[in-house]
Each structure stands twice: as structure tokens, then as C-alpha cells.
Amino acid sequence: MVGGDVSEGTAPVVEIAGLGKRYGRTLALDGIDLSIGRNEVFALLGPNGAGKTTLIHILCTLLKPDTGTARIAGFDVSRQPLKARRQLGVVFQEPSLDSRLTVQENLNFHGLVHRVPFRLRRRRITEMLELVELTEWRHALVRTLSAGMKRRVEIARALIHDAAVVILDEPTVGLDAQSRERIWAYLGKLRRERELTLIVTTHYIDEVDSCDRVCIVDHGKILALDTPEALRARYGVEQVRITPRDLATRTGIMEQNPNAIAEASGDIVLPGATHGVVDRLLGGFGTGISNISIERPSLESVFLTLTGREIRDQAAERPTLARPNARTGEPVN
């Protein structure tokens, strides 16, 4: 295990040991060891193709691992799949609602197949629709909803039964910024109201700051696992933010520092801050700089240190390269 222990000494609710999975020549998971504690909000962060969905599919017993074991609340996913599944609520990366049924019918279906008794089922449907702000859409056919709304229905659905662990595989992918924010707000609210473990995968780095622990994966391996703060402290690189007063200064700084990043706002961000750098910049461009500051390390820089790549680039590029999903028109990731 790569640093970071389960918090508070409670028994882990998810235990993964030596998990490996290969698709033909692609090694999707390469020996994953992981344990996740009760009531933890656990983020699985990695670029497209890192193996996140493969790991999730093994956890919810849709896929058999080649090697290793995984346990949910003590139940082995290969040997006791029914019991393991009883502990799970899942929001899949790809849509999985029946679009010809209404919102209510989809939720009720879920309650029935998860054996939620009538009264609790009715109450949960009302509560969860309230949580995701879809009460008025209760009797609408799912196919009439927008992509963001469908996602919210899926989140409500995963919470109809009493799951110990709720897994959300890229719940915000393909959604606009506002919808993404809302979804995280629901998860935050849920966390305060109910005892459960949340496992959320994402390739948006800005989303994982509020999680208890972040596990960075790439090429089927865990690169780092710790709290966001600890990751920053250990792998992050402080950066210098410069606000140039004029264009000449801006181009001057960019020319002198090939690793500098020019932001759209006009600021220049220079990774690897030392006082020497600040002195040099002030010496060279003193009057041309209106503001200069040292920023705490971002999680992007953590990712960059660990993988040598920027996750941002991929997140931005992939959707246009990916084959669009025939049904939803959303990119397949």
C-alpha cells in the first residue's frame, strides 16, 4: 500500500488485495491493494483508461478479477456475490436507466429488486428525489430528461436501499460545470445525513479536494494514496504566480522560462517556486510585474509529479477524440 492508512481505526468496509485484470494485451489492473474505511469519502482519480471502471466493475461483481481478492463489508465479491451486492449502491459511468419508464418507476424497480419494504421504499423515493431536486419530475418518462437530470436520477436510485458503500463511477463526466457542482453538493449533503462510504471516481482533479482520501491511479497501478493535504505536501510543487503589467513583460518572462504556463487571465504560472526564482524575476522585470505570489501546491502538480503528465490535457482532449455514444450523444470515456 502506498501510504495513508484507513482513518479512525474502524474495520475497513472495502478491502482489496493484489487485484489484477487483463483484457487481452491490456493490463487494466496491475496488483491493486487498497482498503477503505467506514464513512469515508474516497476518490479514485486517474486519466481515461487508468483502470477505474475495471476496478469498480470488479467491486460490484460484474467482472471477475484474474488475480487477487476484493471484499465489501467482509463479503468476498467472487465467492459471496449476492451478499456483497446487498451492501452496494452503484452509479455506473454509462447510463443505465430504463428510458421508457418514469423516474418513479425506475426508482421503484430498484427498491423492489433490492428488497426494500413498501413503506421504506415509498419514503426513500420521496426523500431521494428531494435530495436531487427532481420531485416535480417524478412521473416524467426518463427519456424526456436532460443528461444531468438522468445522472441525478441514477444517484437517487443508488440511495433507495440501505447500502453500506455507494460507488459512483465518474458521476459528473460529460456534464456542465453547474450540474457537476450540484452533484457534489448532493453528495456532501448526503454524507452529513447518512452513514455510508462513498467511492467516487473522476478524472476532474478539482473535484477531489473535498474528499477524505484520494487514490491516484494510472495504468492500473496505484501511484499515491493519501489525504489531499498530505498529497500536496509530499508530491506537490509550489508555484509562482505572476501578474505582468504589460505584454512586453509577459513575453519576456515566457521567453526566459520555457516551463512557464500562460493562463487565459493573463497571469503566468511558474512551477517550482524558490526564493531564488522570485528574486530573479523581480530583478529582471521588477517594475513590469504588478503582483507576484507563491501558491500552495495544486493537486494538478501532484498528478504531474507522479505521472509526468497533466490530467487536464487529457480530460479536455478525450471527449472530442472519443466515439460519441450513439444513444446519448455524449462522449464515451
Place this chain on the structure above:
Amino acid sequence: MLGALGGIYAIWLREVKRAIRDRGQFIGGLSRPLVWVLILGIGLNPYFRAEIYGDVRFVVPYTYLQFLFPAVIVLNVMYTGVQSAVSMIWDREFGFLKEVLTSPMPRSHILFGKILGGATVAFAHGCLVLLIAQFTDVSLRMTDLYLGLLLMFGLGFGLTCVGAVIANRIRSFEGFGVFSNVVILPLYFTSSSIFPLNPALSGSQTRVVYPEWLVAVIKANPVTYAVDALRGVFIGFNQFDPGIGPVVIAAIAIVGFAVALFDFSRQS
């Protein structure tokens, strides 16, 4: 126990609701018997019973409309059952299957609910054919209707299973059209549905026989016996031992479900 029934009920209910909302399927279920019975049946009716030298000795003592009617029930049940089975592929394609597979329901219950739903819809489409019974001179009052309905439901269940098995195996699946051309129609036409096994209509024609290969195919086709069973019930005519039909229908249902369950458990 009740909890398990709840899950099966949910899957069954979903099938039924989707069928009720699918206008196209309903229109198909209604127009198919109309076309087959009213157009084909009425059109060929005069050619079915030959009267030679004023001496009418029927091999089949019924009109063509009556002869065809039970077969059209089978056709409707078959179409709808297979259509439901094909929807399993869509469930997989469109992700809904994952929702079911991650529930604590055992695979056998999931499949059973699905097939029961398909069988119910297929059965209902079989009943649509019964609505036009009076135009074919088949009197439902004279028949053992409950036995007929039971056989129709059993057949619906069996054919939905068979549809599921085939749908799972045809990998290059391109919609329902392939199915109807490759599976349903050949099975239907070789089930002695639209012509009796014995082509000799009257005594003077007894030497006319069908080629052996055709007779062999018909006898090997299990649907033949299902059609025969329904004919026995609805018009009192059997070409085989009346006991065979119900046994074959039960066998299709049991073997079909077993194979479908084997495939389903292995794949998911």
C-alpha cells in the same frame, strides 16, 4: 421469500409496462392475425377442400380458415415471445442490465422474471388472435378454452426462452428483421401451419405426397407439435397423437429455460 418474489415481480412488471407502451408492437400483434387469417385464410379457403366427382372425402374435415386459425395463434405468440427475448440484448446494450445484475437477485430469478414477462406479453398477443375467432368459424364455446390458454402461455414461455438462447448466440445482431427471417418464419412455415402433412385432399388424390425431406423437417420441428396441440384444442383436429403436443410444449419451456439460464449465468 416474499422479497424474492418482489424482485421477480418488478422485472415482470417492467416487461409488461414496456409492452403496453409500445404501440408498434401492439399494432403488429393485431395486424398480423388479421392479415394471415383474413387475407391468406379467406383467399385460400376455396382451394382447400376439393370436391371430386361430387364425392367429398376430406383428409382435413375443416375449412382452411379453421385449419389456419390455431397456427396463427402460434405465430403471434412466437413473434412476441422472440421480440421480448431480443429486448434482453437491448438491456445489455443500453446498460440497464447492469442495474439488475448488481442487485442482490440471483441470476435465475432475474431470468425467470424476464421470461415470465415476455411470456405474459406473448400470451396476450395470442389472445388477440382469439378475438377474431368468430370470423373463422371457430367456436370458442365448444372448446376447452382453459386448456388452450394454458398451452398458449406455456408456449409463450418456451418460445421466449428459445428466443433468448438464439439472441444470445447471434452475435452480429442487426435488429429484429434478421430474427423474423432467420428464425420465426422458417420455424412457422415448417410446422405444418399453413398446409396439412398429407397433401391428399380427397380419396382420388391419395397418391400425392410431399417430398420426404419436407416431411422430415416438419416432423423434426418442435413447433409442429405446438401447432398440433392448439389445433386439437381449438378445432378438434390432430395430425399426431394428442398427447405429444403438450409434452413438447412443456419440454420446450423446460429445456429452453435451462439453456437460457446456462448462457445467462455464464455471460454475466
